[in-house]
Structures are given as structure tokens and as C-alpha cells.
Amino acid sequence: MAHPWIAERTFAFDSSGIRKVFDLAAKMEDPINLSIGQPDFPVPDEVKQACIDAIQADKNGYALTQGMPVLRDKLQARVDAEYGHADRRVFVSSG
Structure with a gap:
């Protein structure tokens, strides 16, 4: 037991499914990370402008x-x- 205040059963916990996906992606060549909507590349200018246009046209609802x-x-x-x-x-x- 590493720490007396941590229950022994916690050492048998498996990692979450998403953690396994992240580990798999780390082994891939140039994957696109779309987790929580955070791609790992800059937003293209035309997408930024489309967002601005939509907000100014009051189209920013669900x-x-x-x-x-x-x-x-x-x-x-x-x-x-x-x-x-x-x-x-x-x-x-x-x-």
C-alpha cells in the first residue's frame, strides 16, 4: 500500500474509456483532437468571420x-x- 489513507481497492481501478482513447491518439500520426471542441490547430479566418457574422445577425442561439x-x-x-x-x-x- 502506497498511502494508508487510500483504499486498497482503488489500485484495481481501470482508466476511463476516454483516457484510453487519448492514449491511443497519442500513438497516431497527426490525429485531430475534437475533445470538448478544442482542435489543436488555429481556427481559419473564414470560420472566425462566419462566427462574427452570425453573432451580429443574432443567430447565436441553439x-x-x-x-x-x-x-x-x-x-x-x-x-x-x-x-x-x-x-x-x-x-x-x-x-
């Missing part, structure tokens, strides 16, 4: 829970162009 049709349609068009399979359907969720 999106529809069922998804925004314009977003789903654009994403689906991109998936269709890339994969060309009818079984590839886009699903957008929050969180």
Missing part, C-alpha cells in the same frame, strides 16, 4: 434539435460526392 436542413443537405451532398453510396446517411447531433 440550433434546432432535429438539425438544420441546410446543414444536413450540404453535409449529405459532400458525403454523396465522396462515397457515392445510398447507404451513407448524415446524422447531425449536438454534444
